[in-house]
Amino acid sequence: MAGVAQLLRVRPQASDCAHPHCVGCEARRMGICAAVGPGFLPRLSALASEQQLATGATLFEEGDAAESVYIVTHGMLKLYKGMVDGRRQVIGFMVVGDFLGLAFGRLHLCTAEAVMPSSVCRFRRQKFVELLDECPSLEREILHRTSTELAVAQEQMLLLGRKTASERLASFILCLARRLRLPDDQPFELPMSRSDIADYLGLTVETVSRTLASFRRAALIDFDRHTVAIRRPRQLQHAAGLTEGGSPCLALS
Amino acid sequence: MAGVAQLLRVRPQASDCAHPHCVGCEARRMGICAAVGPGFLPRLSALASEQQLATGATLFEEGDAAESVYIVTHGMLKLYKGMVDGRRQVIGFMVVGDFLGLAFGRLHLCTAEAVMPSSVCRFRRQKFVELLDECPSLEREILHRTSTELAVAQEQMLLLGRKTASERLASFILCLARRLRLPDDQPFELPMSRSDIADYLGLTVETVSRTLASFRRAALIDFDRHTVAIRRPRQLQHAAGLTEGGSPCLALS
DNA sequence: CGTGTTATTGAAGAACGTCAAGCGGGGTGG
């Protein structure tokens, strides 16, 4: 679980905040706290409530009225869109500190489901928007995050539209590794299932499995069901269709 | 050209503004004007400069330093990302009133190229950010737009990851039609080339051409090189893999 | 320890890509 523990520490610099109001809800330590000034923290406390999610539990579904926004405080959730016949596209994996449900419409546009035991901090949407009105630095923070998410989504469009199966898997692994900022060769955890990976990369589980197997045969990586280690990072980058200095992924947060 | 003319009128309600400062640069009439109060308009005037683009001209390239932001005032631009071997993914087509170059990083993450004779209104980035600091309603407007663009990008991820060629083309045509809010059966313009469409939908020109031809054989649409008319909207929606009431696309603006 | 779920592996098939040839429109230059 060392890998996951690191995955969760997305915005470590924000955890320095020792303000008394920051203790109750971990979310405040993770992101919002740094953005809102001390004056707003009491109001934030009043707004927040924590919620636990078992693996597979859905926080909200595509089409639900969007009445709350959330911050992930533990674990990992996937966001996905579905089609009537069951095809799915995973939009992203949200980790600690990420906002959920920020779509500025009346309805949620994807489903949010826990891929491992997780918890979130919930805010009433309307109250949250009012807070936004009063706290420009929070609004700037949200804008910054939304804008980063947009850049990530656009990078993923390139992957989904133009990359081969091998390139997709290689990009995915490098992206995870970069997000964890791990030294090469150190194994890290994949909390999501093969089927989630397939739905994220626009492939089938079989293709994911076969491609990972071929990477292992080529000694690019080593892996077990929920663990991966990068053995030859340079060659893996090459397999991802990236230049040396290229951006394997823009970390989501 | 009737179709294009309508394509350009994305935010018609904003054109009501009769403030003297709104006359010079069309951008102010299209979007920003409504967001910033009259007090900020003189500053906006001072910041702006207009720029013409011939078809095929690039406004900025992936990797360039991001020193300005732009608003499209005439025509249409495509945003795309490239891979070293020449593969491309078109991220989106930007029409009048859309912002360009808002990536909150030091570098542009895609190339912007005119698909038809176009013009943009340029703002020095730093000045623009300062303006953002002083004008909360403008910041809110930008947040709203960014958030909408994110939703569009996520919808496109579903298309690129999970839809068949027919579904992609059908979705694309319906999306354009919805954006123009045309009555069915009325022909409208496709300013972009087949190759741009292919790069937008993650296909090849040949597949785009063949699929359009098959739609015409099935009498779903009629088309000419740069004109399309929807003949059987219900069946086209079905071909797009959408439910009756479903969202063919969230208009970009 | 058994059972359901998830992952792997193989073989056959389909969808889309690649290669190649032909068409047609628009622009240029004679």
Place this chain on the structure above:
DNA sequence: CCACCCCGCTTGACGTTCTTCAATAACACG
């Protein structure tokens, strides 16, 4: 004004990649 050429679009034949279908293996859970 016409002929030519270039470029974008279309259409056909063939290949490749990925999916689909199916069987087996490995794990997680009670």
